[in-house]
Amino acid sequence: MAYKETFNISGENxxxxxxxxxxxxxxxxITIADKNEREIISFPVSLGLVGLFLAPIFAAVGAIAAIVTDCKIIVERKDEEPKTEEKVNAEPVNEDSNPLV
Incomplete structure (x- = not known):
């Protein structure tokens, strides 16, 4: 399951x-949007990206940073571990079936 996180940030950062x-x-x-949440650029992030492919992305982000003062970064993340609910196996207690009575 994925979830989103938003950061308000200045262009210089x-x-x-x-x-x-x-x-x-x-x-x-990662999605970069203006302060009104209009998307400027969006790109997938994968572990297989190497410097050759990152350079154009960083150049584009640098250009955006030069022209915007305030923007938002919207980050989609995957959960580290799937959340599971523990089920407790409990049988209903019947007071009439107590063998000690």
Whole structure:
């Protein structure tokens, strides 16, 4: 199951934050939006991305940072561990069936 997290950030810190997010293992997608939440750019994040493919992404993010003052980063993450509910096996207690009475 995936969940989203939003960061409000200034343009000057945008590239630094995107680089941090690329290093987090559970991030699957990064979207950069303006302060009115209109999408500017969106890109998937995978562990297989190498520097050759990251350079154009970082260049685009750097260009966006130069023209926007405030923006939002919307991060989609996958859960680290699937959440499971523990079921307790309990049988109903019947007071009439007590063998000690």
């Amino acid at each position: 945008l590239l630094k934050k995107v680089k941090e997010l690329f290093n987090e293992a559970n991030v699957t997608k």
